Amino acid sequence: MQNFDYMTPTRLVFGKGVVEKLPAALAPIGKKVLLTYGGGSIKRIGLYDKVLELLKGFEIVELPGIQPNPKYDPSVLDGVRLCKEHGIEVILAVGGGSVLDCSKAIAAGACYDGDPWDLITYKVKAKAALPIVDIITLAATGSEYDSGGVISRTDTNDKIGYIDPLLYPAVSFLDPTYTFSVSRKQTAAGIADAMNHTIEQYFAEDTTLLNDGFCESMLRSLMVNGRKCLENPEDYTARAEMMLCCTYGCNDILSLGNSPSGWPCHGIEHALSGYYDITHGEGLAIITPRWMDHILSGRTLGRFVKYGINVFGIDPSLDPWEIARKAIDATYSFFESIGIPMHLREVGIDDSRIGEMAHHIAVNEGLEEAYVPLDEQAIKEILIASL
């Protein structure tokens, strides 16, 4: 078991109607608020009006239009400029993980005099960040309970995970009813995203019985409740449990004391959505079983056997290699069964830039340090198998 140093200072306010607590939570943090959101779904579900009604008496500046795979230019740069111009005291992110990720980069950039890209690329360590409060409307990324965000830069195809303890939200509001209107496509991508977050932590060299059990519980719950959400989008209990599962995805609570795994599927997927702007959860679902195929070996067999038996209920009396292969097949089949396109070609990615992406990943993502080290050739093979 590895040493660790861990703290999550975020307050989670969870359940139906909890947004009523927003003014009381926000008031001691700040009165000048940058309200960040995306393409307008929060207006369709009435949340935008609700927030403005609750925040009468606060000074609100808006940053709308934050896109999936949030962009450095214009969103982060615009947000930083607005914060500086208006003396913003707190950022209120309302939406999914992309809105929140973007808001985290803005929060750090607003307290820095230079180019915010310096912070995101760790050229300069942030000394401070504005406090962040969020209202989450999509169960997926877990950004509401972690200290990271992923920012894309279209001019360089970079998609960078920016992590700093300064970026934990102060308060995250999670009302599962706001996820009722999430589309089938985005619900499925959210399930795949959270499942992959768990898988990335489960497949590691040195894990504990406790963490293995936590991860297996997450995966079983995400599959059962994810399916229920797709069958009945207004199933409160299923939406709520899926939302809580997603919240734990990147918070380290599933892997405290494990050896680092390197999050290889994320390393690979960041290039896919950096180059092609695809939906992150779909990219992860496509990569995951191909990565599993690639890393299955005598060394990793035991992990796959445990995964297969405890997550998918595969008969433990079978030959271990058969269990492992069935487990990989079951992973693929589950993603396919919830409607995720399982080939890169289906999401608009052909073989024309495979070599370029493999090189970009090998240079930037440090996957030689992953649970099973991946060099440029290995990454290329995984990408080709995913076509």
Add this chain to the structure above:
Amino acid sequence: MQNFDYMTPTRLVFGKGVVEKLPAALAPIGKKVLLTYGGGSIKRIGLYDKVLELLKGFEIVELPGIQPNPKYDPSVLDGVRLCKEHGIEVILAVGGGSVLDCSKAIAAGACYDGDPWDLITYKVKAKAALPIVDIITLAATGSEYDSGGVISRTDTNDKIGYIDPLLYPAVSFLDPTYTFSVSRKQTAAGIADAMNHTIEQYFAEDTTLLNDGFCESMLRSLMVNGRKCLENPEDYTARAEMMLCCTYGCNDILSLGNSPSGWPCHGIEHALSGYYDITHGEGLAIITPRWMDHILSGRTLGRFVKYGINVFGIDPSLDPWEIARKAIDATYSFFESIGIPMHLREVGIDDSRIGEMAHHIAVNEGLEEAYVPLDEQAIKEILIASL
């Protein structure tokens, strides 16, 4: 799924040698330190000297001699007096859960002008508390990651759980090597304590698949690693995993969104150790299977079946009632197998005060609100079955 509002602001610093980080962690919190500890085990293992060496330059006032089932008089009262006399800025608790629990009550009492008992009994709500840092030497109570403490008052036989968000430790240091010298008796009691914390949360009306899985993982890990700790007290990996399991025991992470269970075994056990000063974990182990026997019914059968199959691996094809009874027997047998005396008579409790204790529990512990409501007669029957 129930609404919840949750935050754990404690920093966990975990692993071999982490105590070296103590001065850096303590310095920004305060320089005037009340060092609290128990009967001297921290001197035997060299930790006392280590702490004093690390804290050269800090001003240290000592409160030694805190007993198991920590006492309001003299420990809490002495600690509060010392804090006020010396202008203490931070409490450093070094020892097991009792030392830390006592320190929490001192932390609140030091910031209050009246009788600290007002706070512990919630007659007055604490407005502030001194910050607390701890170094844990016993895996059991989970006090290092929760906001509660249990304080005993010998003149009234009261043993009261005092909970307030002000009481979360600022930093908890957990070095599993400090638990190598914990006796067989205390190791077993710690296993039972953490298992019961989990069971108290698992047996509830409305739970989630996720939380059920988390609890089942905790119980399996505690049994496997607990046995290893007893077989080889210096098995680092087992001691470490047991320590982390115990840390999660009372932190709510195992039951966020569950309906409240009322923690009935704790309600009953508090009277046992309040009246007879027995070891808390042993009292819980004795009560747990008798309480289970009492609450097994058509309504609760499903919980017991799930518990039996997922925690003890009982054959799911058996009759549900048989699975449930085997699960209760397995709970009893596990506690017995790790050397816990499983009858109240073995820990010095006869039938002479059963009625008085049952009445005290019924009046003070609110068990009419438990998962299965317990009135005075029910409590008496559970106590008699435990003799």
